[in-house]
Structures are given as structure tokens and as C-alpha cells.
Amino acid sequence: xxxxxxxxxxxxxxxxxxxxxxxxxxxxxxxxxxxxxxxxxxxxxxxxxxxxxxxxxxxxxxxxxxxxxxxxxxxxxxxxxxxxxxxxxxxxxxxxxxxxxxxxxxxxxxxxxxxxxxxxxxxxxxxxxxxxxxxxxxxxxxxxxxxxxxxxxxxxxxxxxxxxxxxxxxxxxxxxxxxxxxxxxxxxxxxxxxxxx
Amino acid sequence: xxxxxxxxxxxxxxxxxxxxxxxxxxxxxxxxxxxxxxxxxxxxxxxxxxxxxxxxxxxxxxxxxxxxxxxxxxxxxxxxxxxxxxxxxxxxxxxxxxxxxxxxxxxxxxxxxxxxxxxxxxxxxxxxxxxxxxxxxxxxxxxxxxxxxxxxxxxxxxxxxxxxxxxxxxxxxxxxxxxxxxxxxxxxxxxxxxxxxxxxxxxxxxxxxxxxxxxxxxxxxxxxxxxxx
Numbered sequence: 001x002x003x004x005x006x007x008x009x010x011x012x013x014x015x016x017x018x019x020x021x022x023x024x025x026x027x028x029x030x031x032x033x034x035x036x037x038x039x040x041x042x043x044x045x046x047x048x049x050x051x052x053x054x055x056x057x058x059x060x061x062x063x064x065x066x067x068x069x070x071x072x073x074x075x076x077x078x079x080x081x082x083x084x085x086x087x088x089x090x091x092x093x094x095x096x097x098x099x100x101x102x103x104x105x106x107x108x109x110x111x112x113x114x115x116x117x118x119x120x121x122x123x124x125x126x127x128x129x130x131x132x133x134x135x136x137x138x139x140x141x142x143x144x145x146x147x148x149x150x151x152x153x154x155x156x157x158x159x160x161x162x163x164x165x166x167x168x169x170x171x172x173x174x175x176x177x178x179x180x181x182x183x184x185x186x187x188x189x190x191x192x193x194x195x196x197x
Numbered sequence: 198x199x200x201x202x203x204x205x206x207x208x209x210x211x212x213x214x215x216x217x218x219x220x221x222x223x224x225x226x227x228x229x230x231x232x233x234x235x236x237x238x239x240x241x242x243x244x245x246x247x248x249x250x251x252x253x254x255x256x257x258x259x260x261x262x263x264x265x266x267x268x269x270x271x272x273x274x275x276x277x278x279x280x281x282x283x284x285x286x287x288x289x290x291x292x293x294x295x296x297x298x299x300x301x302x303x304x305x306x307x308x309x310x311x312x313x314x315x316x317x318x319x320x321x322x323x324x325x326x327x328x329x330x331x332x333x334x335x336x337x338x339x340x341x342x343x344x345x346x347x348x349x350x351x352x353x354x355x356x357x358x359x360x361x362x363x364x365x366x367x368x369x370x371x372x373x374x375x376x377x378x379x380x381x382x383x384x385x386x387x388x389x390x391x392x393x394x395x396x397x398x399x400x401x402x403x404x405x406x407x408x409x410x411x412x413x414x415x416x417x418x419x420x421x422x423x424x425x426x
């Protein structure tokens with residue numbers, strides 16, 4: 001008996017995927033260069049501090065510019081829908097509660113990283129903007145983000161029941177049977193929307 | 198539609214996170230002070246791996262100097278009667294002092310209770326006899342173009358030394374081997390690492406970080422934009 005290929009459900013469109021991968025790439029470069037600036041053992045091994053500082057700062061700038069471009073030229077309707085979902089922690093949304101909170105935390109931390117990072121850079125040039133806590137805040141954000149990042153990788157790459165979600169962020173679609181198991185309300189809402197149109 | 202799903206819990210979470218994070222710029226250092234017994238014991242556990250309450254290694258050039266006891270020399274010159282060059286062993290042969298002091302970095306981190314050993318500057322300067330017109334002392338690092346300076350009076354502050362050992366071991370490369378300046382009353386950028394030359398001068402020169410806008414007198418808690426410890 002021939003088995004029908006599994007139905008696919010579109011999960012993340014090109015704008016959303018681009019925003020995700022821009023952020024992910026920048027996060028990894030910033031984490032790597034930041035750890036080299038921060039950990040004594042890595043600082044000594046790499047040793048090229050001025051270069052690492054440049055990589056760190058210019059990556060942050062490139063990240064901000066790239067995300068701005070994605071938001072300007074991308075599909076704003078879908079971005080607005082995502083923000084609406086996050087705004088209310090919509091239980092019928094595409095993401096479950098944990099994913100919604102992780103996304104909210106990621107956006108909040110990106111802002112806090114940017115502010116504290118800017119103060120670190122500018123405080124070196126104008127001591128009125130130097131605060132005793134800036135470096136600590138930047139460090140703590142790194143520790144919290146690292147934990148969230150590792151958890152995110154675990155769910156996206158390792159845990160068998162959730163790792164198919166990676167397909168949604170690489171190819172844009174997931175299998176319908178998987179989506180029905182993990183996000184039944186989202187699939188139901190999607191299907192009723194399709195019937196309506 | 199039920200009312201609960203209309204409530205903006207997501208927005209509230211977001212604003213709490215951003216607001217809490219921004220306000221921690223004001224209370225973060227205090228909170229870290231309260232937590233420091235905890236974080237410093239974690240730091241000791243994981244050692245060099247994660248410097249929670251520990252050292253960070255700052256350099257200004259593309260490579261960290263390498264110390265070779267056979268070729269390394271400390272030159273002392275300028276306004277002195279007997280200019281002189283010391284080998285590492287000759288420095289070690291001078292009277293050695295020991296101290297425990299806190300190390301404060303101008304960027305906001307502190308390492309408490311560092312054990313230093315080395316030579317007090319009066320012992321060192323006795324060897325070269327500074328001239329009466331000498332008022333300040335410039336320290337040049339092997340890490341070019343890093344240098345900084347102190348007044349001769351500041352050399353007599355408590356616990357100022359030319360350190361050769363840290364925490365019972367000869368200085369490591371990351372900490373400025375073989376010799377670095379230690380002045381606990383001031384931020385760490387005054388403590389030149391990888392020392393190679395000392396010059397006595399009539400006027401205190403502008404050092405590397407002072408040239409970039411940092412204070413000449415880097416008193417901990419009272420300089421570089423800070424108003425209390």
C-alpha cells in the first residue's frame with residue numbers, strides 16, 4: 001500500500017526566518033568574541049584584543065542594521081501578527097507559552113545588550129557615561145542568554161519530540177502530523193482560516 | 198472571546214524585563230557586592246574558566262609579551278645618578294615584601310584579597326639614586342605603546358610595589374610577567390604590566406590611557422567619573 005507523503009504546514013515565512021538567522025548568527029559571533037574578551041584563558045590564548053573588540057563592535061552594528069533592513073523590506077503583516085501573538089501570549093498562537101516567553105526574553109535582552117554595550121563603548125570615551133554596573137549587567141545578560149541559548153539548542157536539535165521544529169526555521173514548513181501533536185490549537189486555527197478564505 | 202487572552206501578559210513581561218534590566222544599571226554593582234561571597238566562591242571553584250568576581254585580562258596590542266628570563270632586563274634611567282639595568286635574578290635578590298590587597302579595575306570589576314610579593318620602590322630607587330629634580334616616574338611596558346606614571350610621592354603610598362609574584366606564584370604571562378606595578382589605591386590601568394623600563398622625570402607625562410581621556414590620578418572611587426567607592 002502506497003503511503004501518502006505527509007502534509008506540510010507553513011510555519012515560518014522568509015522574513016521570519018531571515019530575522020531569526022540574522023539574530024542567531026550575530027549572537028554566535030558576539031558570544032564567541034565576547035567570551036574571548038571576557039575569559040582570562042581565552043584572552044591569553046587569542047591575545048589579539050583590539051581585533052576582537054572590533055569584531056564584537058562591528059558585528060553588533062551589522063546586526064542592528066541587518067535586522068532593521070529585514071523589518072523594513074520584509075513581510076510586515078506577518079511580523080505584526082507575531083508581535084500580536086507575543087503581546088498577549090496567545091494560547092492559540094504558533095508558539096507555545098515557553099517559546100513565546102523565550103522570544104520575548106530574547107528581544108528584551110537584545111535591547112539590554114545594546115544599551116549596556118553602547119555604554120561600555122561610549123563610557124570609555126566619556127567618563128560621564130561610565131557606571132560601575134554596566135559591565136556586570138552585560139555579563140549577567142550573557143550568562144542568562146547562554147542558558148536560554150543552550151536550552152533552545154536542546155529543543156531544536158536534540159530532544160526527539162521537538163527537534164522537527166528546526167525544519168520550520170530552515171525550510172519554512174513542518175509536517176502536519178507533528179504540528180498537530182505539538183501545536184494542535186495553532187493547526188486548527190490555521191485550517192479554519194483556510195476554510196474561511 | 199474570553200477576557201484573559203486579551204490581557205497583555207507578553208507586553209508586561211517584556212516591559213518588566215527591559216525595565217528591570219535598565220534599572221539594574223543603577224543597582225547592579227550593589228547587588229553584586231551583596232552576592233560577592235557567593236560568586237567569588239563559584240569563581241574559585243571554576244577557576245580561570247568563568248571569572249565570576251575574578252580577573253579579566255585586558256591588553257591594548259595584538260599580542261601579549263613573552264617573558265624570557267635570559268634576555269629580559271629592567272632598565273632604570275632618566276634623572277638618576279646611577280642608571281642601571283637589572284636582570285630578573287637581580288630583582289629577586291633585592292629585599293622582597295609581601296602584601297594582600299584588593300585590585301580595582303576602572304571598568305567596574307574588583308578582585309579582593311590578592312597576595313602580591315615583590316620589591317618596594319624605595320629599595321629599588323636606592324640602587325639608582327634619583328636626582329633632586331626627579332618628580333615622577335614613568336613605567337614602560339613591553340606591550341607597546343603602553344606606559345603610565347606615578348609621582349615619587351605616590352610611590353610611598355601603602356602597598357605600592359613592583360610585584361614579581363601573585364598568589365604565591367611568579368606572575369603569569371596574562372598578569373604581566375615577570376614584573377608589574379601594583380598600586381591598590383588606584384585603578385588597575387596605573388599598574389603597568391610586562392614592565393621593561395623605568396624612567397625618572399621632572400614632570401609627570403601623559404600615559405597611554407590618560408591620552409585617551411582617563412584621569413592621571415586614578416583614585417579608586419574618586420576618579421574617571423566615579424564619585425564613591
